[in-house]
Amino acid sequence: MFWNKSTTTLVPVSVELLIDRLRDRGWRLTSQRRVVAEVLSGPNVHLTADEVLERAQVRLPEISRATVYNTLTELVAMGEIAEVSTDERAKRYDPNPDRTHQHLVCDRCGRIVDVNPGPDAVAALPAVERHGFVLRQAEVTYRGICPECAGRAGA
């Protein structure tokens, strides 16, 4: 990953670009929003709101839970991050919804890994199975056992 000199700290370039994009859309650039964006950047990031809060508080102890939820909701509405529904109760948040990817989920430990998409699943669905829907996208989640869990005693 490449890094840039920010005002006070080193942050990934991608976050800088994100911040720029948000400012261009008229966002007020608060330290809270910056920290949430920073925490959410990078590959294979799939945090719950609580985990975002936790990590954000390391950098900015006074940030509140409500602000984290507000910011996450706004980022989702803007299409900058995506909600990932899991079997757990809490939703998870995934950056870079633009760079289309699919998920590998471990049935044992719940770990989520990003994978590059296989062939277009939307195109693969025959017209007779579309029931009149106009399709926009197909979400694919692969389920199985990750190498770490397979290594430990098998169930």
Place this chain on the structure above:
Amino acid sequence: MFWNKSTTTLVPVSVELLIDRLRDRGWRLTSQRRVVAEVLSGPNVHLTADEVLERAQVRLPEISRATVYNTLTELVAMGEIAEVSTDERAKRYDPNPDRTHQHLVCDRCGRIVDVNPGPDAVAALPAVERHGFVLRQAEVTYRGICPECAGRAGA
């Protein structure tokens, strides 16, 4: 759909079979469990726990929310129904997880429609993208606009 004469009412054959299967597994056959199983039977059923409770109470007014949750949890553990994660807060429950199928979800109204699976998505994922996982299944959710919503004013 085919129907059978039950003890007191007409219920779908599939429910009878389900009940039989459950009794064979040592389940106590209570009226509450029977009603939950009945409510969950049929094609394109994707109810929330609350909707199951609501419909169950039509037939059995004294059934409690806790019993509905208990029964749903047990049916999931037994593999008789499947949880469907949605964008909504509440989980939905889907009968016949054995008859593999995929879901079509309307982005506008949230309606879920079952579709017959396209070509095996697991097989389609290249080995280099598997990151050492042993894959068990692939869940595919198609997203788009259903005919009814497309008919109304477009957004």
Place this chain on the structure above:
DNA sequence: ATTAATGCAAAGACTTTGCACCGGT
């Protein structure tokens, strides 16, 4: 100076739990 964003705490939605009573087997 304006006005949106924040933090707090309370409320809300969904689900789980503890325990006394009930009812299949």
Place this chain on the structure above:
DNA sequence: ACCGGTGCAAAGTCTTTGCATTAAT
């Protein structure tokens, strides 16, 4: 009669909301 299942209500988890205060522009 036994013992698992049920119902109730309380508690728990995750998320949203109302409103006074703070801070970006």
